[in-house]
Amino acid sequence: xxxxxxxxxxxxxxxxRGFTAAGVLAAHKITASSPDTGLPTVSExxxxxxxxxxxxxxxxxxxxxxxxxxxPPIIPFVLEEVGPDIEPRHIVVSCAAGVTISSIExxxxxxxxxxxxxxxxxxxxxxxxxxxxxxxxxxxxxxxDGKLLEQLMASVGFCTEVEEDLIDAVTGLxxxxxxxxxxxxxxxxxxxxKMGLPRRLAVRxxxxxxxxxxxxxxxxxxxxxxxxxxxxxxxxxxxxxxHFLESGGFRSLLINAVEASCIRTRELQHLADQxxxxxxxxxxxxxxxxxxxxxxxxVASASKVSLFTNKSPSSKKN
Amino acid sequence: xxxxxxxxxxxxxxxxxDKNLDAWRESGCRTTHCNxxxxxxxxxxxxxxxxxxxxxxxxxxxxAVGPHHIVVSLAxxxxxxxLQRLLPAGTKVLRLMPNLPCVVQAGAMVFARGSGAGDGExxxxxxxxxxxxxxxxxxxSYINIHTGLxxxxxxxxxxFAEALAEGAVKMGMPGGLASRxxxxxxxxxxxxxxxxxxxxxxxxxDVxxxxxxxxxxxHQLEKGALRATVMNAVEAATNRACDMAKD
Numbered sequence: 001x002x003x004x005x006x007x008x009x010x011x012x013x014x015x016x017r018g019f020t021a022a023g024v025l026a027a028h029k030i031t032a033s034s035p036d037t038g039l040p041t042v043s044e045x046x047x048x049x050x051x052x053x054x055x056x057x058x059x060x061x062x063x064x065x066x067x068x069x070x071x072p073p074i075i076p077f078v079l080e081e082v083g084p085d086i087e088p089r090h091i092v093v094s095c096a097a098g099v100t101i102s103s104i105e106x107x108x109x110x111x112x113x114x115x116x117x118x119x120x121x122x123x124x125x126x127x128x129x130x131x132x133x134x135x136x137x138x139x140x141x142x143x144x145d146g147k148l149l150e151q152l153m154a155s156v157g158f159c160t161e162v163e164e165d166l167i168d169a170v171t172g173l174x175x176x177x178x179x180x181x182x183x184x185x186x187x188x189x190x191x192x193x194k195m196g197l198p199r200r201l202a203v204r205x206x207x208x209x210x211x212x213x214x215x216x217x218x219x220x221x222x223x224x225x226x227x228x229x230x231x232x233x234x235x236x237x238x239x240x241x242x243h244f245l246e247s248g249g250f251r252s253l254l255i256n257a258v259e260a261s262c263i264r265t266r267e268l269q270h271l272a273d274q275x276x277x278x279x280x281x282x283x284x285x286x287x288x289x290x291x292x293x294x295x296x297x298x299v300a301s302a303s304k305v306s307l308f309t310n311k312s313p314s315s316k317k318n
Numbered sequence: 319x320x321x322x323x324x325x326x327x328x329x330x331x332x333x334x335x336d337k338n339l340d341a342w343r344e345s346g347c348r349t350t351h352c353n354x355x356x357x358x359x360x361x362x363x364x365x366x367x368x369x370x371x372x373x374x375x376x377x378x379x380x381x382a383v384g385p386h387h388i389v390v391s392l393a394x395x396x397x398x399x400x401l402q403r404l405l406p407a408g409t410k411v412l413r414l415m416p417n418l419p420c421v422v423q424a425g426a427m428v429f430a431r432g433s434g435a436g437d438g439e440x441x442x443x444x445x446x447x448x449x450x451x452x453x454x455x456x457x458x459s460y461i462n463i464h465t466g467l468x469x470x471x472x473x474x475x476x477x478f479a480e481a482l483a484e485g486a487v488k489m490g491m492p493g494g495l496a497s498r499x500x501x502x503x504x505x506x507x508x509x510x511x512x513x514x515x516x517x518x519x520x521x522x523x524d525v526x527x528x529x530x531x532x533x534x535x536x537h538q539l540e541k542g543a544l545r546a547t548v549m550n551a552v553e554a555a556t557n558r559a560c561d562m563a564k565d
Contacts, residue, residue: 225519246546255537 001029003152004063006056006078007070008034011095013041014127015067016050018156022129025152032069033059060085065093065152072096072268076107083111091116091145093135097171098269101138101164114140118149121170122157124178131157132174136164168269172262180257181210319345320423321449332356357382362390362442364414369393376404383409388439390414390429394465395563398432398458410435412443415461416450417468425451426468430458462563466556474551479504 003025005012012032019025027049033056034042046052053059060066060082070078075096086092086108092115094104101119108115117138125131133153137146146161153159162170185206192202217224232239245251319326326346332353333339339349350356356363357379367375372393383389388410391401401411411432419425427447431440440455447453456464479500486496511518526533 223517223520223523226517229517243546243549246549247543249541249543249546251545252537252540252543255540259537 001025001065001148002063003030003065003067004059005030005032005067005069006059006082007068008032008036008039008042008045008052009069010041010124011122012067012069013044014124014131015069015122015156016045016048018126018129018131019152020048022155024155031059031062056082057085060090064089065091065149068092068094068096070096072099073271075099075104079104079107083108086112086115088112088114088116091118091141091148093118093120093149095120095122097121097175098168098265098267098271100269101136103269105138105140116141116145118146119164119167120149120153121167121175122153123175126153126156129156131159132170132177133157133159134162134167134170135159136162136167168262168265169258171265172258172260175265176257176261180254185210323446323449330356330359353379354382357387361386362388362446365389365391365393367393369395372396373400373404376401380405385409388412388435388442390443392416394469395559397563398430402432402434408434410439412439413458413461414443414447415464415469416447418472420450423450425453426464427451427453428456428461428464429453430456430461462556462559463552465559466552466554469559470555471552474548475504 003019005016016027016030016032019030020027028051031051031053032042032045033053035054036042037052037054042052051062056078066082066086068075068078075094092104092108094101094117099119101117104117104119105115108117115138118135118141119138120133120135122131122133126133131153133156135146135149135153137143150159150161185203188206188209189199189202192206193199197205213227217227220227228242232242319329327348329342329347330350331339331342331347332350332355334351342349353375365372365375372391383406385408389401389405390412392414394415396413398411398413401413402409405411409432412429412435413432414427414429416425416427420427427450429440429443429447444453444455479497482500482503483493483496486499487493491499507521510516510521514521522536526536
């Protein structure tokens with residue numbers, strides 16, 4: 001089985017790294033494409049032995065499972081570009097936040113009567129094989145197709161199937177979740193440093209504390225509230241600290257964060273549906289495409305090339 | 319009395335005036351104006367005066383206190399040390415902190431024993447008081463905490479109940495009905511906690527349907543930092559109890 005990534009940014013890199021580390025896929029069975037060869041992840045992918053190309057079409061041709069690993073507003077353009085090359089064997093897996101299965105199926109139906117589409121939401125810790133992934137299968141994706149994806153994603157962390165209408169909430173929780181954790185860890189380390197610890201040690205200990213706590217919770221039948229109580233000796237250090245967290249509305253901040261991320265995801269969905277894309281992004285991707293296709297042309301004469309074709313600009317994901 | 323643990327005729331209460339004694343007599347208890355008589359007629363003696371009156375009372379009854387007596391003080395802020403100092407050496411002294419709902423047999427009480435009180439006395443007190451609600455023996459240092467949690471805590475619950483009802487009134491429900499439902503809600507939730515023994519966080523989660531009404535409401539409570547505010551309240555009352563004890 002070969003896997004392709006449209007997009008060679010953080011997500012593509014994280015998944016490729018995870019799959020190869022897990023041993024479910026050899027690097028040479030992975031292809032990734034992006035018009036932007038300057039991305040730091042591109043060289044990382046090359047170093048891993050992944051086939052890198054600037055041609056999305058090439059990626060599609062050499063893959064059975066095709067991950068769309070680009071920013072949500074770019075998805076419609078990518079689908080227009082690679083649509084003609086999608087065959088019945090392809091399983092198209094979109095990782096784009098907020099992009100619905102129906103919008104993808106609608107776009108592809110112009111080229112292929114029964115496109116197999118799966119929508120998935122994962123997160124960056126797939127890179128260390130501790131990802132959190134959910135997926136929902138589209139109209140024409142069979143149970144086996146779902147199971148295939150599940151096997152792949154389970155090799156890099158937790159993976160489960162859900163109803164599509166839950167995916168935005170998952171984005172808010174575990175999609176963005178690592179960022180909340182990084183923020184917390186940065187602040188915890190600051191606390192450690194304030195109280196006298198060297199920074200490196202503070203970071204190491206903070207991360208280990210969260211890792212250990214998460215592991216305890218996953219391994220335990222107990223409610224996190226109970227586990228918290230178990231740490232709080234009467235009148236002790238921890239309960240004093242927790243009081244500060246409560247005073248600051250710690251819990252509500254986290255609830256707010258998950259909610260905000262989920263809501264934003266839904267907004268992005270509307271952007272994708274309307275095929276809106278920021279002028280800056282269009283400008284950059286088109287310019288790159290022009291440079292790649294006509295290396296002999298100077299940048300000054302690029303204006304002679306028609307920038308407004310029906311063909312989509314190449315996809316790009318930072 | 320309602321539990322039938324002790325016949326009314328075995329209860330003797332004393333007070334300087336008749337003001338409060340009528341209620342006792344109506345229940346069938348005997349009454350007197352003489353504190354010493356209580357000591358002479360009873361083995362288990364509850365000291366239920368206001369704290370500032372207590373030292374004087376102890377002076378008064380001291381000559382009549384013997385090794386067979388079990389003295390239980392209800393006076394807030396009066397330590398076992400103080401009680402033992404003002405009574406004959408070796409007297410069996412215990413300190414009890416109840417709360418208001420004892421009157422409806424749903425009280426929360428803690429007691430601590432002095433150096434002269436043994437397992438027998440502790441067991442007797444616990445058995446007797448269990449008729450009024452939950453009764454636990456604790457180290458003396460917990461008594462002030464109990465005040466902050468449950469002695470005063472009853473008032474926090476009344477405040478919360480009032481606010482719940484007010485919310486309902488705002489949304490269109492008549493006040494009397496809202497109040498009754500608020501009270502029953504608190505009663506039911508508390509009963510579930512006590513009967514299931516489950517962690518309140520888990521019970522809370524059980525009520526929260528994904529995306530439903532409860533989780534939306536809880537978010538509001540968290541935004542208002544309700545938890546921290548409640549912790550502040552318990553802390554403030556406990557600290558005040560400690561301060562008052564020093565006076």
